[in-house]
Amino acid sequence: MSTPSPKGHLTRDEVAHLAHLSRLAVSEEELDLFAGQLAAVLDAVAEVGKADVADVAPTTHAVPMTNVMRPDVARPSLPRDVVLAGAPFAEDDRFRVPRILGEEA
């Protein structure tokens, strides 16, 4: 990963790297556009950092609960035709996807 930029800045390289990880095709012009826009988002989020939280206990989760579990019991799954109905392409009862470049057969 490219070197993180100083606060409030986001380099084109970082945006390009994130776009690659997210498998998004981003054009050269868009890299500049998004670098600026995302930097503004980061600045807005950074505002939160200014709050005085010295006396506030850290929130580790949105709901104050632990150990919510379900018993190990099998239940019926979806019918396969329903499952595959949402697939852009299906073949031999499986989801058909483009081959990933660089992956072994």
Added chain:
Amino acid sequence: MSTDTLVDLDEVLTRYEPVIGLETHVELGTESKMFCGCSTTFGAEPNTQTCPVCLGLPGSLPAANAAAIESTIRIGLALGCRIATWSRFARKNYFYPDIPKGFQTSQYDEPLCTAGHLDVEVDGETYRVEIERVHLEEDTGKNLHVGGSTGRIHGADHSLVDYNRAGIPLVEIVTCPIPGTGAKAPEVARAYVTELREILLALGVSEVRMEQGNLRCDVNTSLAPVGSLDWGTRTETKNVNSLRSVERAVRFEMRRQAAVLDAGERVVQETRHFHEDTGSTSAGRSKEEATDYRYFPEPDLVPIAPDEEGVEKLRAGLPELPAARRGRLSQEWGISATEMAWLVNAGAVELVSDTVAAGASPTDARKWWLGELARRANDAGTDLGELAVTPAQVAELIGLVSAGTINDQLARQALDGVLAGEGDPAAVVESRGLAVMGESDELVAAVEAAIEGNPDVAEKVRGGKVQAIGALVGAVMKTTRGKADAATVKRMLEERLIDS
């Protein structure tokens, strides 16, 4: 397949020190998946065990499987780990068709278990393997790669994905780097996975069938010049799926990396694929950095906070662990630690134990598993436990020999039949006509024919040269194609030549 230059292992060790590390993935044997109620049955029709949760459909919410969490804690306890009092799931984000959600629900900086160890023995020497962590995650779907080379129209390569496996609870057990194993590095790697597998079996948390992918290893290997303070650059060989392959993968990487370093080049930190057929590895995709996975706490699952009382209850309920069990069995079977180590290295302790439980004597059970059966496994290039014969069948075979129904040679033929899927030993003996001949008319005829056919020898025996009888016994064994019992034949010959 591979064009890599390799250095002889003995030579590697004159210049380099290996450091190994293992990441082992174990599919738990739960009824249902990690975060949903879909069945985990192996071998079901493709995509018949999926639901909105494991397919990652919008609006679905996961709920953690209590049995999977309990099993993970038990594994941690058996490995002497510290059990976290606060643990969370995290999202590991990456795009790959076998994860339908766009992320794998895993654990990152708050795993369930940390800081354990496992002692393994190789050639009488004990090596302590430090365990860094044991965490819980979910398995991925299965890709089937088709097209192009298989001659499909358009020739476009593509993959077909089955999500039945996606979401099955998967425990990852990560060792710390293991230095100081030297020439024994390949054997230590194998011994570690063997011992871990034994523990998992004893705990009953997984079927641990390597051929079904219940247990998969990633093997890290690096070399550093002898005396160097730094460890070298490591490679990670993925999906090494048998005990034998673990050993071979380490050995191959040591030999390959030594050649790279000898040539003055640098080992590339990369993922490599292991090839069962050649025992070699080849470069895979370059590894994404941990930061590229953008881990963050899973917002849809609340933290797991195992309470001390519950953990202590699980600890008290642990079964006898393999190391203790081996100590006890050595005593019961009257064998030395070294003899027990042979059984362990052959992966035969449970097999022998089960064979003894099925009625065989410990001596016979050991003889068969370490002798004939080990030979068969070696010839077939598989692990002992993968042979198509059960301990009960081996015990039956031993019983047939003890009862005198068959001799050792016939027993080997009966084993051929069992391995070929012809049924249990008694049935094979019956269908192949392998039983030792009693004092039947056929045997009497063969004995008399041998005497008539070898008058000179018979005369010698009659004249007192008793040891000459061996030639006659041999003749009878030949006519009966080994089906006669040599002792019976000898007695019958003596009755006719000496007592007359």
